[in-house]
Amino acid sequence: MTKREKVQFVIDTLENLYPKTPIPLNHQDPYTLLIAVLLSAQSTDARVNTITPKLFAKADSPQDMVKLTVEEIESIIKPVGLSPMKSKSIHRLSEILLEKHDGTVPNNFEDLEELPGVGHKTASVVMSQALGVPAFPVDTHIHRLMYRWNLSNGKNVVQTEKDAKRLFPKELWNKLHLQIIFYGREYSPARGWRIENDIITRTIGRKSLST
Structure with a gap:
């Protein structure tokens, strides 16, 4: 061949x-997918899907997420692993989305990869699966x-x-x-x-x- x-x-x-x-990670919009993908690092999609309903019941937007403390986020996401680092990233990136992007997930790699805990792979998943941009x-x-x-x-x-x-x-x-x-x-x-x-x-x- x-x-x-x-x-x-x-x-x-x-x-x-x-x-x-079907997209393996359960989500409702670009923000919840971004959080789910961040949580999936060194974990499994299945495990993340058991945690995100609990997290998103409390906060499924940047506006609600910043109302939680880092410790509250960590207590919910602990089963997925690396929870101290991930909880800080989730809280800070939510703040940045509000400060710099009007609470909206940006639709370009440069801005996405500037967010805490978001590398190129995570940005690529969000771009392709949530925003429909070829990646x-x-x-x-x-x-x-x-x-x-x-x-x-x-x-x-x-x-x-x-x-x-x-x-x-x-x-x-x-x-x-x-x-x-x-x-x-x-x-x-x-x-x-x-x-x-x-x-x-x-x-x-x-x-x-x-x-």
Whole structure:
């Protein structure tokens, strides 16, 4: 297969398996998604989804969040891990949204990545999933699979994102990155991986895997 044929095989296979791509993190708007994504760092979507209803029942907007103390936020989000740092980030970014952005989540990477606790991946998720702006957030699943499929060199997530954006059509980015995540979880996990279950890697991937 040529590189273009491999890319098309990925697109076609994922579209067949996952024609619909529900956003894994429960949210109501860009702000609640931003908070949910921040909470998901070094945690699981499932765990975050058990915590956010409790948090958002008390505060689902910057205006309400700043009324809580950092300690109150921390007590609610403790089960997701890294709660001291995350609670401070949530409180401070809510203040900044009110101070600089009229309480609205900005729709550009520069302003998003200036918020406490918001890195490029978090900003990319918010841009793509909440604001509809083409982006290609790279998590551990996408980084692993792009390497396994011999579509990136596995050097770092920055290079993986560049390769994904270069290879896949821009109009597919927002859906495709979710499809790859779903596929990685179901068919090509980091642990307990079985190539006989992994049609994409079996068809286009590396002959020898080290990741």
